[in-house]
Amino acid sequence: MDHTNEYDFKNFVQDMTVMVERSQNDNECVVEAERLVGKLIQSQSWLPSEKRRPSKEGYSRYLLYCDPEDRFEVIALVWKPGQKTTLHDHDDTWGAEGVVAGMVKVTNYIGLEELSGGNIVKLQHTDTIIVNEQNTGKLLPPADCHILEGVGNKPTITIHVYGKQLRKFRVFTPLDEEGLYLAKEKRVEYSPA
């Protein structure tokens, strides 16, 4: 098959770079980033095999690109069916996500209130959706808290773009009182490619 005319990862990074240079605000960025992710995931030959490998220990997290001026990063996550994240946020930045292969279940929450200096947060569940191959989603604080889970009968591959290099994020554990969660900071790690 001739892939020469396909929109590939290099095209995507070029378009993303132009977009972050021109965009006025996060809302504009996330809408356009989601559109570009949608374009990128129409094909998948650009994603090398070493960035598609699942792991027994939990979902894999491969860094694909980081903007030299830290205006965005691109990662690939690879999930075996049933592997999932904890409930988490994205360190106050926007995100756009797309499914390259398989399906992902997304359970979305919105942040309502920060209590005791941010150690406890009030979250509200908004919706739970299944995102299929070649579909996309986006997140923008305070609607940026979610749980992702690979579902179906084969590995899932998802692409994620964030508005900066995510070095940390918060994970949330439910407390006895409904809607209240204990927030804990977590350092981000990448899987070795």
Ligand SMILES: [Fe+2]
């Ligand atoms: Fe996330």
